[in-house]
Amino acid sequence: MLALSGAKTNNKRFSQWMGNLDIRVKVLTLFFLSLSLIFLKNPVGLAFLGVLSTVCLFSLGKYRMMMIIYLLLIVTWAFSQSLTWLLALFIPTMKEQTIAQTLIPFLRMWPLLNMALTVSLSMEIGNALLALKKMRLPRLIYLPVMVALRFIPGFINDIKQLRDCLLIRGIPLNISALILHPNRTLRLLIVPMIIRALRLADELAIAAELKRVGYGQGVMLEKTNFRWADSTFFVGAMLALVVAWNIPGSIVESGMHSSIKNQDQLQRTSESGQQ
């Protein structure tokens, strides 16, 4: 069972190399990538990471899902750019905001989304739980993560079943129903889901208590080593990060704050020039 895609598996050989990698390597790569994306301001470097991470996601064979997500990203960016132009009519400093500046947050989201989806969609829950055990995380972290991983697929399945049950009762679940009857549609969705989530939480707590999870002496673990494919992927990913940081290109600040800052700098430069 896969974490976010229910019980469906992709049997294509091409898609399996990501799934075969050690979960610890994938999570660590995602962590270092996220950290880099906070500070990296070079659009060329960000685009480089975006392309590489797209290859990883592409290898899973979820082309339709990729298309929808990229389309959403583009639409959101276009919306943001339109708003920037609109605001520029009323706030003069916004005229300084370049397309590259509005693009930067989306260039950051692109590799992050790719990698997060790659990790979650290529992860078998059972292996993820075992890997979490091997990571020797404190119980405070391990237990909630284990619970979330174990029950996310079940919860997604419940949502699908709820949709089916509503269809059987002749209640359509679409955007027009949400707009025309917002209260009714939300109640139909939310009430069973909350009840189910509460019951699931109770069942889980009871199952865990009966197994004495979180009590007693705790788990004794055997050491497991990385394989060469894991090490190669990790080294490759870290090298890609180094390249992204050192690739030639300009540093672009993003957001309205940067426009105001740019305006201040321009003013200061012109003032000093006049003096």
Next chain:
Amino acid sequence: MINLENISYSYPFQSTKALTNINLQIKKGEAILVTGRSGCGKSTLGRLINGLIPTYFAGSLSGDMHIAGIDRKRHSFHDLTGLVGSLFQDPEQQFLSTTVDDELRTALEWRGYSSRQIDSALNPIIEQLGLQNKLGSSLFTLSEGEKQKVALASILALKPQILMLDEPTANLDIDSTRELLSILTSLKQEGMTIVIFDHRLYWLRALIDKFYLMDDGTISESGSFSDLEQLRTKFGLRSTQQAHLSVPQLTIGQMTQPGGLYFDALSFGYSGQPPLFNNFSGGLPQGKVIAICGQNGRGKTTLARLSMGLEKPISGNISLHGAIQSAKNRLQRGSLVLQNTELQLYMRSVTEELQSAVSEPDKKININATLEQFRMAGLQDRHPQSLSGGQRQRLVIACALQKKPEVLILDEPTSGLDGHNMEMIGQHVRAEAERGAAVALITHDHELINNCCDYVWTLQEEV
């Protein structure tokens, strides 16, 4: 082994007592059956013995209770978890892992056992329950019987003194039930105390030493298994005899009659899995009640989903009364009741729920009469989600019937229902068929099949 004296209990915010003055003595090595009508207090008594009351269900508890030699007032819930093993009706509820091997090891790992100690504890149990070939399997791919074996193995690995089973055969086919009985018999011979809470009685004849019959929160009768037969009618119990199918198999001629639902050369399989139906033809004749049988995982529920348009076939047609119908049309003209009743109830009261199920919104129905028919009188204003499992199941079926469907399919409609309620569901199903609907029941329950079905349709391994 279990000693309850003058136990009374009421759930939080409830004025009526769920258990009243319960006295119960169970000796070591005994196999005990606790039975009674739906809502009589069986589950509450079970929760008391395995310690969930008062740890998880606080409420008001009085009386003395000794379980496996320990006084519940002086010991915590965790002291009990090693002594009482509980097998739930749906074993999936008690799984914490995703693979068989990991699930079996989890509880022992958390007790600090080394890998070698775990192997030596588990190996004999794995062998006893025949799970050797399943260790690497995902828990989600197992049949219901296999899931139950895995849950049982993980309990037995902890060497409990008492084994409690809650409606263990509710989702099992006949073969799996037989296999469970054989396992329980050998555990009893090894000296384990077994307490079973169940409506289905026939399979327990050779196992149990004594029964306790509950009624309205008290133990009203007790005795040996043979005494149960004379109490059946009075207390609405299920049959004590194994029901042999007396209903004929559905023939191709009956399937191809012009009225009803028909699958023509249907092919379907879930992504990445072998096809469930390959050029499959068959149907549900109009005005008849058909029992759809077959092993767990054969595709019975999938066939129901295909009928209602919830799954799209790879190829083939589905027709209703001789005309090919789109998925949307089939959904509008049919009703399907699935097993997950919690997800099928949305409104704020039972009355609203029933009214919302009527296909013509302006048409008012007689709520009181409907509830009376489904033995739910007085529950008009209750929130549907606050009802018991059996009551929810009856309400969902009642809602499905309000639509006056042309095709009605019920998936395991009697799991957790007592004899009276099973008969009542049977009567409603027959009435629907007489009205002209094509009715199908997906069930392993031979008693129900004999009670109300015209034909049995067994889905074979290769179609």
